[in-house]
Amino acid sequence: MSVLTTTNLSKTYKGRFAVKDVSMHIEKGDIYGFVGENGAGKTTLIRLITGLAAPTSGSYSLYDVPGDSAGIYAVRKRTGAIVETATMCRSMTAIENLKLQCNITGVSRTDEELIALIGRVGLDYEEIKKKKVGKFSLGMRQRLGIAMVLVSDADFIILDEPMNGLDPQGFIDVRETILKLHREGVTFLISSHILSELEKICSKLGVISHGELLEEISMADLHRNARRRIVIDADDEAAVTAALRAEGSFDEIVNEDGKVIVFGDADLNRIIQVLVEKGLTVHSVNTLEETIEDHYIRLLGKGGIA
Amino acid sequence: MKNLIKADIYRVLKSRLSLIALILALAFPVLIVFLYVGITMISGVMQDYPGGTLFSANTIIGSAFSMTNNIGMVIPAFAGILACLDYTNGTLRNKVIAGNRRAHIYFSHLIVSVLFSVIIITVYAAVTTGLSLIFFPFEWNNSTSLGLEIFYFVMNGIMTFTFAASFSTMLAMITRSIAPTIVFTIVFSIALPTITSIVSMVDYESFKYAAYFIPTFGSNFFNLNGTDIFTLFNQTTDASRGLIFAESMLSFLFFSAVNTLIGLSVFRKRDLT
Numbered sequence: 001m002s003v004l005t006t007t008n009l010s011k012t013y014k015g016r017f018a019v020k021d022v023s024m025h026i027e028k029g030d031i032y033g034f035v036g037e038n039g040a041g042k043t044t045l046i047r048l049i050t051g052l053a054a055p056t057s058g059s060y061s062l063y064d065v066p067g068d069s070a071g072i073y074a075v076r077k078r079t080g081a082i083v084e085t086a087t088m089c090r091s092m093t094a095i096e097n098l099k100l101q102c103n104i105t106g107v108s109r110t111d112e113e114l115i116a117l118i119g120r121v122g123l124d125y126e127e128i129k130k131k132k133v134g135k136f137s138l139g140m141r142q143r144l145g146i147a148m149v150l151v152s153d154a155d156f157i158i159l160d161e162p163m164n165g166l167d168p169q170g171f172i173d174v175r176e177t178i179l180k181l182h183r184e185g186v187t188f189l190i191s192s193h194i195l196s197e198l199e200k201i202c203s204k205l206g207v208i209s210h211g212e213l214l215e216e217i218s219m220a221d222l223h224r225n226a227r228r229r230i231v232i233d234a235d236d237e238a239a240v241t242a243a244l245r246a247e248g249s250f251d252e253i254v255n256e257d258g259k260v261i262v263f264g265d266a267d268l269n270r271i272i273q274v275l276v277e278k279g280l281t282v283h284s285v286n287t288l289e290e291t292i293e294d295h296y297i298r299l300l301g302k303g304g305i306a
Numbered sequence: 307m308k309n310l311i312k313a314d315i316y317r318v319l320k321s322r323l324s325l326i327a328l329i330l331a332l333a334f335p336v337l338i339v340f341l342y343v344g345i346t347m348i349s350g351v352m353q354d355y356p357g358g359t360l361f362s363a364n365t366i367i368g369s370a371f372s373m374t375n376n377i378g379m380v381i382p383a384f385a386g387i388l389a390c391l392d393y394t395n396g397t398l399r400n401k402v403i404a405g406n407r408r409a410h411i412y413f414s415h416l417i418v419s420v421l422f423s424v425i426i427i428t429v430y431a432a433v434t435t436g437l438s439l440i441f442f443p444f445e446w447n448n449s450t451s452l453g454l455e456i457f458y459f460v461m462n463g464i465m466t467f468t469f470a471a472s473f474s475t476m477l478a479m480i481t482r483s484i485a486p487t488i489v490f491t492i493v494f495s496i497a498l499p500t501i502t503s504i505v506s507m508v509d510y511e512s513f514k515y516a517a518y519f520i521p522t523f524g525s526n527f528f529n530l531n532g533t534d535i536f537t538l539f540n541q542t543t544d545a546s547r548g549l550i551f552a553e554s555m556l557s558f559l560f561f562s563a564v565n566t567l568i569g570l571s572v573f574r575k576r577d578l579t
Contacts, residue, residue, distance in 0.1 A: 047579075050403045052399060052579075083403070085396070087400055088396070088397065090395065100317060100320075104309065104401050106404075
């Protein structure tokens with residue numbers, strides 16, 4: 001079942017494309033990681049699909065309901081989102097903000113349910129019950145923002161940089177909350193700069209740059225297609241490179257930071273055999289797989305390991 | 307929209323501004339009435355009768371619903387700030403994301419602004435009236451019915467602040483910023499009655515027609531003093547007063563609708579950041 005589909009979605013500001021012809025697809029049950037540099041168009045796209053801004057051209061649909069139809073308001077009620085930063089009344093306490101969100105979304109929750117929700121996102125109710133949100137740290141506000149999204153039992157949650165301002169424990173708490181909700185059937189669209197965190201939770205990845213979607217790939221495919229590299233730390237780096245090149249069966253050999261790197265599906269046993277035959281001293285041989293970060297950098301053509 | 311109104315009322319009730327507005331609505335009448343009492347006592351005319359001939363309760367009560375009096379300027383500005391805070395806190399975004407129509411969001415703001423304004427000005431007017439009647443005499447020598455005149459006066463006051471709320475809501479939705487909303491609201495609150503007064507002073511005959519283009523023109527006709535105005539326009543009967551009251555109400559509704567249409571059309575098309 002399709003949760004979100006965009007078709008050639010574009011947005012221009014003063015004639016400049018912030019988002020250009022983006023066609024993406026999120027299925028029910030996906031945790032869709034949305035990756036891109038600052039100003040790539042991630043937040044603009046999220047604004048378009050949450051109704052905060054109107055597209056210049058193209059279209060989108062939520063649960064197969066077109067974004068420009070009257071039915072969109074009803075399906076938006078199944079959607080929760082934090083766009084850029086969690087927004088709340090700073091002069092109110094956490095529970096008052098949750099009550100306000102209940103009114104906005106038209107759901108009814110008891111105080112006990114709201115207190116439980118506060119605990120679920122890793123906030124200590126006793127510690128914060130009298131504290132105005134304006135005095136919360138960024139991380140605490142971010143957690144409360146997630147609680148506010150959860151108030152309405154949304155089954156599609158959009159989180160724009162949810163890890164911003166969180167400490168390591170916060171990362172873990174948010175990650176676990178996302179995975180727990182995902183197990184309960186919630187679909188996610190998560191934009192983040194923290195690629196290592198996305199890698200731990202995403203089932204699908206969309207890479208956006210300069211407003212254009214460069215790639216949409218499942219994590220399974222990404223791992224399947226990931227470039228492997230073998231890093232060799234040896235006394236005589238030049239001799240190792242020469243020996244491997246002479247062998248002739250390795251695709252790409254690079255010297256980097258005093259190490260020899262062999263890319264592709266090179267046979268590790270064969271490499272070791274060649275080095276032993278040549279009597280070269282080797283300190284370590286490591287096989288590394290391309291991470292989401294490596295893939296992203298390679299896709300953007302910014303050098304890195306490629 | 308019911309949920310949005312509930313949310314906005316909750317937000318306004320939790321705001322310190324509401325408490326401040328209520329305190330001012332209670333404090334200003336005390337200050338003003340006692341200021342009049344003080345002036346009267348200093349001038350020595352209270353020896354025979356409290357209130358003497360210097361002031362009457364009519365004068366004090368007559369300005370209770372004025373946009374240019376103390377609370378009259380504060381209320382529209384506060385209503386504008388409360389609407390702006392929804393923008394600046396970002397809670398307005400939450401409403402859009404939650405699937406609420408922009409028109410509903412706007413009307414919820416408008417309704418709550420009107421409620422806030424009318425409640426505060428009514429509290430102010432009630433306290434002012436009560437205190438004035440304790441210390442000063444109220445006289446009614448006109449040919450028209452006092453009951454009707456009070457009804458016109460109160461309705462006119464309520465509509466004045468309904469119009470003011472529609473104006474400050476429009477400003478808040480257009481500017482999205484507290485400072486310009488306050489400045490423009492206060493300037494407007496002062497400018498509108500001032501223009502009305504100037505026009506009426508320059509030429510009463512022209513004022514008759516010009517008044518229809520001024521949203522608060524009814525304020526000049528329903529102030530419980532009224533003798534001059536009554537005579538001037540030959541509105542010395544309940545029927546003639548009723549007619550101008552109806553025109554005044556239509557004027558308020560028309561200009562409030564204009565404010566709402568402008569504000570709503572801007573808000574509906576606006577990209578929210």
